[in-house]
Amino acid sequence: MSDNIVEIDNLSFGYKSRLLHKGINMVFPRGKVVAIMGGSGSGKTTLLRLIGGQLKPNVGEVRVDGEVVHKQTIDGLYRLRRKMGMLFQFGALFTDLSVYENVAFPIREHTNLPESMVRDFVMLKLNAVGLRGAHNLMPTELSGGMARRVALARAVALDPQIIMYDEPFAGLDPISMGVVCNLIRSLNDALGATSIVVTHDVHETFSFVDYVYFVSDGVVVAEGTPDELRNSEKPFVHQFVHGEADGPVPFHYPAPDYKREMLRGHDV
Amino acid sequence: MFNGLQGVFASLGHRVIEGVWRIGAGARLFFYIGFYLLESFKRPRLIVREIFATGVLSLLIILVSAFFVGMVLGLQGYNTLQKYGSSEAIGVLVALSLVRELGPVVTALLFAGRAGTAITAEIGLMKATEQLSAMEMMAVSPVARVIAPRFWAGVISMPILAALFSMVGVLGGYFVAVPIIGVDSGAFWSQMQASVDFRDDIVNGVIKSVVFGIVCSMIALFEGYDAPPTAEGVSRATTRTVVNSSLAVLGLDFILTAFMIGA
Numbered sequence: 001m002s003d004n005i006v007e008i009d010n011l012s013f014g015y016k017s018r019l020l021h022k023g024i025n026m027v028f029p030r031g032k033v034v035a036i037m038g039g040s041g042s043g044k045t046t047l048l049r050l051i052g053g054q055l056k057p058n059v060g061e062v063r064v065d066g067e068v069v070h071k072q073t074i075d076g077l078y079r080l081r082r083k084m085g086m087l088f089q090f091g092a093l094f095t096d097l098s099v100y101e102n103v104a105f106p107i108r109e110h111t112n113l114p115e116s117m118v119r120d121f122v123m124l125k126l127n128a129v130g131l132r133g134a135h136n137l138m139p140t141e142l143s144g145g146m147a148r149r150v151a152l153a154r155a156v157a158l159d160p161q162i163i164m165y166d167e168p169f170a171g172l173d174p175i176s177m178g179v180v181c182n183l184i185r186s187l188n189d190a191l192g193a194t195s196i197v198v199t200h201d202v203h204e205t206f207s208f209v210d211y212v213y214f215v216s217d218g219v220v221v222a223e224g225t226p227d228e229l230r231n232s233e234k235p236f237v238h239q240f241v242h243g244e245a246d247g248p249v250p251f252h253y254p255a256p257d258y259k260r261e262m263l264r265g266h267d268v
Numbered sequence: 269m270f271n272g273l274q275g276v277f278a279s280l281g282h283r284v285i286e287g288v289w290r291i292g293a294g295a296r297l298f299f300y301i302g303f304y305l306l307e308s309f310k311r312p313r314l315i316v317r318e319i320f321a322t323g324v325l326s327l328l329i330i331l332v333s334a335f336f337v338g339m340v341l342g343l344q345g346y347n348t349l350q351k352y353g354s355s356e357a358i359g360v361l362v363a364l365s366l367v368r369e370l371g372p373v374v375t376a377l378l379f380a381g382r383a384g385t386a387i388t389a390e391i392g393l394m395k396a397t398e399q400l401s402a403m404e405m406m407a408v409s410p411v412a413r414v415i416a417p418r419f420w421a422g423v424i425s426m427p428i429l430a431a432l433f434s435m436v437g438v439l440g441g442y443f444v445a446v447p448i449i450g451v452d453s454g455a456f457w458s459q460m461q462a463s464v465d466f467r468d469d470i471v472n473g474v475i476k477s478v479v480f481g482i483v484c485s486m487i488a489l490f491e492g493y494d495a496p497p498t499a500e501g502v503s504r505a506t507t508r509t510v511v512n513s514s515l516a517v518l519g520l521d522f523i524l525t526a527f528m529i530g531a
Contacts, residue, residue, distance in 0.1 A: 052405050078407035085405075092402035095394075106406045109413075151402075 085155035145176035323425030338440020362441030380513035391492025426481025
């Protein structure tokens with residue numbers, strides 16, 4: 001058994017002529033919390049979809065527990081996905097089901113447990129995210145942070161080996177953010193799982209992850225532990241970690257000269 | 269001139285390719301629904317829930333429309349038949365019009381407007397809010413769990429709704445013809461009983477409504493499943509559901525009628 005539960009090998013992926021990833025290599029060791037960071041549109045969420053087999057790479061491969069994801073049949077892919085849990089950016093809770101039913105959904109789909117045991121499992125997971133008291137509410141009655149926590153309870157309902165988080169901190173207040181950070185770490189350690197966190201929130205992420213990959217322009221531009229990256233002299237990492245407007249990542253989308261554009265149609 | 273012509277051909281080609289692609293994608297979805305046939309019926313609770321959402325909740329609009337359609341048929345029929353001194357045949361006219369044509373066709377059009385749009389919008393929004401992706405990541409097939417139960421619910425609901433439409437329509441015709449106009453009640457029912465054939469009229473009407481149920485459900489589900497995950501995408505898909513379902517129902521009605529009369 002390999003030490004890495006997920007391995008991304010020379011992966012290239014793109015839509016039509018635009019390549020989003022150009023030969024990416026990453027490994028995710030068992031039991032660790034690893035962050036994938038980068039600016040908006042750098043293809044972080046797409047990487048999660050490639051790991052989950054929702055997209056197929058153009059070149060290279062993703063291996064989960066030693067098996068190449070995109071070469072699986074539908075049954076094989078579903079068997080692999082039973083080892084995974086994924087927290088979507090906005091929760092993706094089923095809006096026609098209550099909080100309780102949402103968390104019970106994967107348990108009911110994949111096990112034949114009696115209702116009393118399903119209830120115990122659901123309450124256990126909801127208690128872990130602090131929302132046992134909200135089990136009767138519908139998703140429309142939850143705040144963004146609460147919905148994210150319910151989705152987290154649902155993602156770990158079957159104690160997956162890999163938990164993937166897509167922007168778990170987006171739109172959260174500082175208290176909820178701290179709670180979610182602790183939850184990710186404690187759930188990972190309690191379940192003995194491996195967590196992959198896609199985010200661009202440097203401060204929160206560096207406080208609890210074991211390893212970080214920085215992705216920019218389709219390649220891994222830096223990697224290391226949070227301490228190594230905090231002290232990194234690489235211009236991209238420095239700009240990203242310190243939130244500087246100026247640096248290798250331009251603020252402006254490529255455009256013609258500003259002065260010329262503004263004066264077009266006027267006598268100069 | 270040349271560029272303009274080239275643009276027209278490019279646009280035409282793009283539409284043809286997109287149309288062929290959509291037919292292929294629709295056929296693939298239809299195949300998957302068939303593939304999950306057994307799994308769908310292993311969990312009848314899901315289908316019953318959808319029959320409630322698509323069938324039971326459509327009852328009010330179907331029954332009210334049926335009553336009015338029946339009343340109009342009664343009025344128009346009487347107006348024409350009395351010129352030939354055969355106003356007692358009003359029951360036959362109302363019943364045959366409803367059982368053979370109006371029952372299945374108007375029910376299908378109303379179903380597309382009421383339940384079809386709801387299905388498309390629901391599936392489209394589930395896609396836009398990543399609920400279908402979440403299901404896939406939980407190793408649960410959205411086709412088995414979301415699409416197939418709705419399809420079978422539509423196929424089961426449509427003939428029942430069409431039968432109810434015809435029944436209430438006949439009552440509407442009776443209400444106008446007998447108590448209001450004064451046609452003999454016995455003549456109304458007895459002529460209807462003598463002229464409506466089980467095999468040629470009722471069974472053919474049921475066959476039509478089953479075909480319309482398959483077509484309307486399939487279009488509504490495919491449009492939702494294929495909708496771009498944006499507000500505009502879902503809105504366009506909902507419109508396409510009504511337009512495509514209506515055209516398909518009217519076109520298929522002609523083809524089926526031609527076969528049935530020919531047979």
